[in-house]
Amino acid sequence: MAEDWLGRWAMNLMLINVSTRKFGRAVRLPGGDVPAAKGDGRSKSAVSRRFVALSADHMAEWMASDLSSLDLLAIQIDGIHIKEELLLVAAVGIDAQGSKHPLGAIEGATESAATVQALLDNLVGRGLDPSICRLFIVDGAKALTKAIRRTFGSHTPIQCCQVHKARNITERLPKAMQASVRRTLRQAWELDDADKAEKLIRNLARRLDHDAPGVRDSILEGIDEILTVNRLGLPAELRRSLACTNIIENMNGTVRRVCRNVKHWRDPAMALRWTGAAMLEAAKGFRRLKAHRQLPILKAALAAHGARHTINPVLERQTAAA
Numbered sequence: 001m002a003e004d005w006l007g008r009w010a011m012n013l014m015l016i017n018v019s020t021r022k023f024g025r026a027v028r029l030p031g032g033d034v035p036a037a038k039g040d041g042r043s044k045s046a047v048s049r050r051f052v053a054l055s056a057d058h059m060a061e062w063m064a065s066d067l068s069s070l071d072l073l074a075i076q077i078d079g080i081h082i083k084e085e086l087l088l089v090a091a092v093g094i095d096a097q098g099s100k101h102p103l104g105a106i107e108g109a110t111e112s113a114a115t116v117q118a119l120l121d122n123l124v125g126r127g128l129d130p131s132i133c134r135l136f137i138v139d140g141a142k143a144l145t146k147a148i149r150r151t152f153g154s155h156t157p158i159q160c161c162q163v164h165k166a167r168n169i170t171e172r173l174p175k176a177m178q179a180s181v182r183r184t185l186r187q188a189w190e191l192d193d194a195d196k197a198e199k200l201i202r203n204l205a206r207r208l209d210h211d212a213p214g215v216r217d218s219i220l221e222g223i224d225e226i227l228t229v230n231r232l233g234l235p236a237e238l239r240r241s242l243a244c245t246n247i248i249e250n251m252n253g254t255v256r257r258v259c260r261n262v263k264h265w266r267d268p269a270m271a272l273r274w275t276g277a278a279m280l281e282a283a284k285g286f287r288r289l290k291a292h293r294q295l296p297i298l299k300a301a302l303a304a305h306g307a308r309h310t311i312n313p314v315l316e317r318q319t320a321a322a
Contacts, residue, residue, distance in 0.1 A: 002272070004034055007088045008170075010132060012134065014090060016042060023305070027286055031091070031109065033169060036044060038149065042259030045078075052065055052273065055273040055274070055277045056269075057301065058272055058273075058276065058277060058280065059273050059276040059277070062102075062133060062276055062280065063103070063104055063105075063122065063126075063139050063276070065126065066126060066127050066189075067093075067103065067123060067125030067126045067127040068079035068126075068128075068129070069127075070093060070095055070096050070101060070148050071095050071096040071097075072093040072094065072101070072128070072134060073094055073095065073096055073133075073134060073135065073299055073302065074093070074094040074134060074135040074136070074137060074242055074298070075091055075092070075093045075094070075103070075136050075137070076091065076092045076093075076094075076136075076138070076245050076247050076248040077089065077091045077116065077119070077136065077137075077138050077144055077148075077248070078090060078138070078139055078245050078248045078249065078252065078283060079088070079111040079139075079141075080105075080252050080255055080275060082265055082271045082275075083150035083265050085109045085251050086107065086109065086152075086265065086268060087107070087108055087109065087110060087115070088105045088106065088107050088108075088253075088272065088275050089106055089108060089115050089116055089119050090097040090103075090104070090105040090248065090251070090275070091103040091104055091105075091117075091119060091248075092247055092248045093123055094247070094295075095291060095294055096294075096296075096299055097295070098284070098289035098291075098292025098295055099288055099289075100144055100247060100283070100286040100287075100288075100289070101252065101283070101315060102280060102283050103117070103128075104119060104122055104123060104126075104274075105272060105275050105276060106118050106119040106266040107271060107272055111144070112142055112143050113143040113147045113150075113285075115143075116143055116144050116148075117147040117150070117151070120147055120148065120151045121151070122151075124151065125278070126141055130151055130152045132151070133156070133157070133302045133303065133305055133309075134152070134156070134157075134231070134302065135157050135158075135159060135242065135302060136152075136156060136157070136158045136159070137158075137159045137161065137231075137243075137244070137285050138158060138159075138160060138245070139159065139160070139161045139164045139245055140160040140164050140168075140222060140225075140304060144179065144307065145158055145225070153309070155308075155309035157228050157231075157232060157302070157305055158228060159165055159225065159228040159229050159242060159243055160222055160225045160226050160228075160270060161243070161244045161245040162185075162226060162243045162244055162250045163244040163245070163246070164190055164210070164244075164245070165185075165222075165226055166185050166186075168218065169181060169185070169218055169219055170182050172212065172214065172215050172218070173212060173215060177211070177212075181204065181208075184201075184204045185198065185204070185291070187200060188200040188201050188217075188227075189226075189227075189230070189239070191230065191245065192230070192233075192234060192236070193230075194227050194231040196232050197227055198223060198227060201219060201220075201223060201226075201227075202220070204219060205219045205220050213271070214301055217243060223248065229242050232301040232302070232305065233297075233299060233301055234294070234297060234298060234301065235241045235291075235294050237290070237291040237294060238291040238294040238295070238297065238298060241289055241290055241291045242298070242316035246291075248284075251279060252284040253283035254278055254279075254281060254285075255275055255278040255279060255282070256275075257278075258274065258277070258278035258281060259275070260277060261276050262274060
């Protein structure tokens with residue numbers, strides 16, 4: 001029992017950025033060190049062993065947890081760069097009450113379709129029903145879209161992050177043009193009518209045809225997926241909450257803070273253990289979605305979308321294979 005208590009204490013201290021070298025000082029009394037015999041388990045190596053064992057257990061338990069009881073309406077997926085040729089793809093779900101749930105993470109060399117597919121296969125294997133229509137929110141990477149549609153059906157609603165889209169567009173423009181383009185994009189995204197929003201974006205692309213033809217193509221690329229929340233008929237407040245990957249980006253910030261003391265990543269297993277522990281740590285500070293009272297509108301819109309398209313990903317894969 002004492003060993004388990006000390007292990008959990010060690011893990012908690014490391015998650016708030018107390019290094020293994022300073023663990024002994026963290027259990028010091030105001031007047032000096034706590035009286036303890038040599039080999040009491042406060043050494044750097046002992047603390048590290050406890051963290052490895054406990055974080056590995058938590059990771060295994062988390063990645064095997066049942067998801068079938070979660071009434072998930074939206075899922076955000078994004079990559080976390082650890083080092084060169086090592087990236088983790090993570091997912092966070094939002095349920096019908098607006099609560100946020102870290103769902104899982106998996107390693108890969110790049111944010112490829114195979115890496116994303118491995119994560120989605122894990123989620124489905126743990127009870128995420130692929131026949132239920134959900135909104136997926138991604139940063140715009142084609143590999144994410146490809147894997148999502150293959151797993152959940154070609155008509156699955158996918159929203160590309162509007163923050164990423166605006167940044168990718170404006171960074172390629174001269175400074176004199178950036179503010180006006182950003183303003184036009186924001187005006188389009190705030191419109192309730194998706195057709196009017198698309199028309200405004202296409203007009204913007206035409207205006208840039210002469211001065212920045214490459215940017216014009218970037219604006220039009222994935223135009224349907226940039227307006228998914230508009231096409232679903234969601235109210236403005238809910239659109240703002242679901243049109244970007246801020247939830248998972250904020251969680252990634254916690255991952256970077258927790259992992260900043262790691263100077264050398266030995267292997268992917270180490271990265272997974274640390275990232276999993278950091279994601280679960282971030283979940284302690286999660287708040288309900290700001291627009292959670294409007295989530296019944298999203299649920300109804302997804303049900304209607306699913307009824308129109310009758311999502312059956314298994315049948316679609318069989319047809320594609322044939």
